[in-house]
Amino acid sequence: MTFTSHVVHGSQHGRTIGYPTVNLEVTDQVRQAFEKYGVYAVAATIAGQEYCGALFWGVRSLFVETDPVCEISLADFNGDAYGEEVAVEVIAYTRPAATVADKDELKKLIKQDMHDAKKAYDLSRS
16 A cells, blocks of 8 residues: 655654654545554655654654544654645555554654664565
């Protein structure tokens, strides 16, 4: 499954815990790309460069939000992608969305998500 979307400004929660994300505009195409909320290993292409990522699709319960978000933690990406179009290849579903108690628990989950995404990404490219 692949889809495209544009990078939009998010609420900057990831940046505050050391895991900045690329927030994607939630369009009908994005909503149709996923069967369920959770984390997915992806390959994301921005400005012609491919990156491994862990994509979260769902509601961020820790921040008491009710609308679903689509955000990607990217390995080895340090740029500014606001307004860029991102092509996303969904490689694997890695886990369901989880409720976390605090930011420390969220950081641990994201660290594991990035590890799992890298494994799935590498397998898909070998």
